Amino acid sequence: MKTLYSKFLWTTLFIMIGSAFAGFLLSNLYYQNELKPENDTKNTKIALQMAAYGETEKSLEDFLEHTASTGYQLYLFSEKEGEQYFGRSFNEHNLPASAVSRVIEGDIYHGMRDFPKETFVTGFFANELRNTVGVPLTYEGTRYALFMRPDIELLFNELHILLAWMVAAIVLLSLAAMLIWSGLIIHPIRKLTAAVNKVGEEGFGVYLKVTRKDEIGQLARRFNDMITRLGKLDEMRKSFVSNVSHDIRTPLSNIQGYSRLLENDNLPHAERQKYLAVIQEEAERMSALSSQLLTLSSLSPEEENIKKSPVDVSGQLKQLIRRYHWRIDEAGMSISYNLDEMICLGNEALLYTVWENLLTNAIKYNSTEGTISIQGTATADEINVSITDCGIGLSEEEQEQVFDRFYRADQARSRSVPGTGLGLSIVKEIIDLHDGSVHLHSEPGSGSTFLVTLPRL
Structure with a gap:
């Protein structure tokens, strides 16, 4: 199995190699199009100066020997004396004879500028005789062709070594740093994976210590x-x-x-x-x-396909009051209500279940000869329905659990009161489906008030 760590490692190596390859191609492209013509022009000027000074020297060979020792490779040709080399020898002696003849006749040879372009070869380091500049030189009546290029090995040997060590150090240190950093990144993911496996084996008693902010x-x-x-x-x-x-x-x-x-x-x-x-x-x-x-x-927070239509909430409440009036009278209780005209968009059957559960809950837990109050108000954006009883009330601890499924406050006391402990949890889920809220305010011995808020149509 390929781990994230191995993927990160191989990706890092691929990026480093790809970056080096792309960098070489771009630098070579820059050299071919920008630096090579400039390099040819610069070395042509130097060669012309060499020729000018050489023509005035007492000994041309001594002058060229001394010049070569300062960091140049020189090739001198004349039809009378043949060819001579000064400085480090060339790797390839591939200079066309026609180029030599043209220089003797007075032309300038731009071998550096015209050196063939190759994708993976930088011409600057090509130690070939054709990769030179050639200028005419006349000494003591004899015409010569002088070809010159900088001795790259002499000029850049120590620099090459320094650059090579620097590049190697950068690569190795970067790779080591990336390996360490990737390990630090992967470590919490491994801990998370282990925690997930532990959950599958041992349950939900797993906790990760988190200090990271990323x-x-x-x-x-x-x-x-x-x-x-x-x-x-x-x-x-x-x-x-x-x-x-x-x-x-x-x-x-x-x-x-x-x-x-x-x-x-x-x-x-x-x-x-x-x-x-x-x-x-x-x-x-x-x-x-x-x-x-x-x-x-049938209720779910993700349920989106419940059928909704305009619902007359005040009409539903009045219908419920008429329906349960006999039961309220039979228990010796009284009921009062004050309802504004309240219309909301919702499921009529589900909202009717809400009001019925809240009203029957108030009847069941109300005190003997107690009162029930239903208030309904409408604002510009919402409707509010409150149902209040004068019953046993609930403690703060009981109020926190009253909307849980099967919860019944004071189980011993509630056994004599019929019910399933599901009514208020149903109320909560239905109201949530309608983008509303339900809140409870209660004190032991002082009754309870349920406040339902719904968006107004």
Whole structure:
């Protein structure tokens, strides 16, 4: 398997080699088009000066020997004396005879300027006789052709060594630095990979220590946040399964127990009716639980295809008040309401479920002969619906969990109150689907107020 580290290493080497190759091509292109003509012109001037001084010297050979020792390679030709070399010899003696003849006749030879262009060869370092400049020289009545080029090895030998060591040091140090730096970059990714594997093996008790401020640090922090959320979701899932199992097992046990009691043929009629009523209540409880679970499973924060239309919220609330008025009267409670005209864009059935759950919740947990108040107001941008009871109220700790699935405040006290513990979680998810909010204000013994805010149409 190719690791990220090996990919980074090979990519670095490829970039370094590619950069060196591209740099050589560009520098060679620059030399061919810019430096080579300038170099030819400069050396032509020097050669002409050599010829001018040589013509006045007592000994031409001594002058050329001395000049060559200062860093030049010289080739002198005359038809009378033949050819002579001064300084370091040329690697290739490939100067055309026609070029020599033209220089003797008085022309100037521009071998450096006209040296053939090659992609991978820099002509500046080509130690060839044709890569010279040639000028005519007349000494004591004899015409000569003088060809000259700088002795690159003599001039640049130490510089070449210095540059070679410098380039090698830069390459090695850069490579070492990149290897170390890549290791520092890859290390937290390896830790993250190990943490992911550990999550798969051991669960969600994994936490990464994060000190970095870069993208990898952000990734590690996101991983920690994700693990925390997944851990909570896992706990909620386990709690969900446990609560569903408990809420199903309890009515089933009651139904099973009372069914066995009904098998007694000598059971009095009144007792039989009592047991049948219990069985019916438990069956209705299971039916309500299954209905709530189906509603909850159909809701999702990512759900975008719920059918929305203009909804008359005040009309829905008035309809609910009429529907539950008998139950409120039967419990000895009273209800008051003050509703503005409130229209929002939403799913009529789901919003009706919200108001019904909040109203039945207020009825169930209200005090005897208590009051229920429903207030609805509309502003330019939103509608606000508050439902207040005078019931048992909730502590701050209970308020933090009241919208969790299956949560019922004070479990021992709530057993006598029918319900599944899903109503408020359904309310929360429906309101979230409508881009609204629901808040609870409550104090123990002073009742509770649920405030729902929705965008106004």
